[in-house]
Amino acid sequence: MAKNFLKRFAALMAALSMLLLAGCNVENIGEEPNERKEKAAISVHFLDVGQADSILVKAPSGKNMLIDAGNNNDGEKVVSYLKSQGISKIDVLVGTHPHEDHIGGLDNVIKNFDIVNIYMPRVTSSTKTYKDVIEAVKAKNLSINTAKYGVKLDLGDGIDATMLAPIGQSYENLNDYSAVIKIRYGNTSFLFMGDAEKTSENEILNKGIDLKADVLKVGHHGSDTSTGTSFLDAVNPRYAVISVGANNVYGHPNKSTIDKLNKKGISILRTDKDGTIVLTSDGQNINVSN
Ligand SMILES: [Zn+2]
Numbered sequence: 001m002a003k004n005f006l007k008r009f010a011a012l013m014a015a016l017s018m019l020l021l022a023g024c025n026v027e028n029i030g031e032e033p034n035e036r037k038e039k040a041a042i043s044v045h046f047l048d049v050g051q052a053d054s055i056l057v058k059a060p061s062g063k064n065m066l067i068d069a070g071n072n073n074d075g076e077k078v079v080s081y082l083k084s085q086g087i088s089k090i091d092v093l094v095g096t097h098p099h100e101d102h103i104g105g106l107d108n109v110i111k112n113f114d115i116v117n118i119y120m121p122r123v124t125s126s127t128k129t130y131k132d133v134i135e136a137v138k139a140k141n142l143s144i145n146t147a148k149y150g151v152k153l154d155l156g157d158g159i160d161a162t163m164l165a166p167i168g169q170s171y172e173n174l175n176d177y178s179a180v181i182k183i184r185y186g187n188t189s190f191l192f193m194g195d196a197e198k199t200s201e202n203e204i205l206n207k208g209i210d211l212k213a214d215v216l217k218v219g220h221h222g223s224d225t226s227t228g229t230s231f232l233d234a235v236n237p238r239y240a241v242i243s244v245g246a247n248n249v250y251g252h253p254n255k256s257t258i259d260k261l262n263k264k265g266i267s268i269l270r271t272d273k274d275g276t277i278v279l280t281s282d283g284q285n286i287n288v289s290n
Contacts, residue, residue, distance in 0.1 A: 042159065042185045046217070046269070046277040047081055049074040051245030051252070052101035055192060055217065056082065057183065061156020065092035066109060067181065067192055068102040072129060075108030081276075082113065089114040092153045092161075095133065096179045096194030098125035107136035115140060117154070119147040121166050121177040147179035149207070158283075160184040164211075165196055167203040175220055176200040182213065186283020191235055193219035193226065201231040214286055215239045215279055218261075222253020232260060239267045239279065239286070246272040 045056040049070030057065040064087055069078045082090075090113045095103040098120070110118070110133070118137065124130065137144060145151070153161035165180035178194030191213035196204075197220060204211065216237035219226030221244045240261045242253050253270070261268050267288075269277045274290040281287075 040158070041280050041282045042183075042188075043278055043280045044190055044215070045081075045085075046241050046243055046271055046279075047074075047078060048271040048274075048276045049077065049105075049243070050272075051221065051248040051250070052104065053096070053194070053217075053221075053243045054078050054105070055243075056085065056087075057155070057190075058085065058087075059155040059159050060185075061158070063091040063154070063156040064089075065094065065153065065155060065161070066090050067094045067179075068096055068194070069105035069109045071101050072104035075105030078105045079108050079112045082109070087113065089116065091116045092155065093118045094147060094179050094181065095120040096147070097121055097174055097177045098123060098127070098130045098133075099174060099195065100127065100129045102194065103133050104129055107132040110136040110140055110142070115142055117145055118142055119145045119151065119153075119163075119179060121147045121179055123170075123174065123177045125174070153181070153183075155183070158185060164191075164204050164207070164209060165200050167200070167207065171199065173197060173199065175225070178219075180204065182211075185281055188215075188281040188283060188286055189213040190215045190217070190279075191237070192217040195220040195226070197223075197225045198228045198231075201226065201228050205231060205234060211235045213237050214281075215241060216266075218242045218253070218257065220252075221248075221250070222257045223250065224254035224256045227257050227260065229260065232264065236264075237266055239269060239288070241277060241279075242268065242270045242272075244270060244272050248272075 040060040047054040052070040053068040054070040055067040149167040151163040161183040175195035178196040181192045211234040222242040277290045
């Protein structure tokens with residue numbers, strides 16, 4: 001009797017577990033891929049730091065990258081924005097080139113977060129701003145990786161992030177040392193130019209790399225020294241983001257750059273008009289919010 005009962009109990013449990021497993025499978029097929037799609041997105045934040053650059057990239061893997069950190073006075077603003085985004089560690093920190101409007105707030109960022117990898121081009125500057133960055137790097141026992149063509153950046157699975165410049169060893173103009181970064185997520189891509197000017201653009205063009213990108217962070221705050229016609233044709237973006245301060249003394253963005261973008265029907269987003277701009281991509285579509 002007891003034996004029989006045990007047998008039947010075991011059979012019942014086996015049947016139940018089969019049902020449970022089958023149930024889970026049905027659920028997996030029905031819901032999980034959609035959930036995954038919703039969660040997996042990359043967001044790119046163009047911080048409003050006036051006449052300067054600071055861009056946060058949050059990858060679906062949880063890794064993140066900060067490209068530049070605004071002027072010296074923007075350091076605290078950048079730090080609190082990152083904290084508001086729940087960030088405690090920066091996986092990839094890039095100082096595109098040693099001008100104050102790009103590396104000014106970098107020392108604050110280095111002091112306030114765990115930094116996994118920091119990249120800067122191989123060029124120095126005699127400014128106090130640059131020295132402050134180097135001191136912050138030393139105080140954290142970090143070593144600077146060279147930003148240059150071909151460097152792969154680790155933002156986790158599903159994201160392809162590569163440096164396209166600088167390509168050359170030395171330039172007359174500090175802007176042309178700018179680290180240029182292209183990232184691809186699914187069918188969408190972003191190209192970040194720093195302050196790279198036409199010399200660097202032409203070198204990149206000559207490499208014959210695929211430059212096509214949905215979003216172009218326009219070089220050098222929309223100055224006419226950047227965004228050459230053939231370069232823009234090769235990138236052929238849907239969105240152009242210009243990081244620029246209202247009524248800046250440089251007259252950025254230059255009218256000729258704006259005209260060029262308008263002529264191609266590209267949507268222009270500007271931090272002086274739109275404030276901080278956030279672009280989100282699920283790998284297929286890009287959404288804009290600010
Ligand atoms: Zn700049």
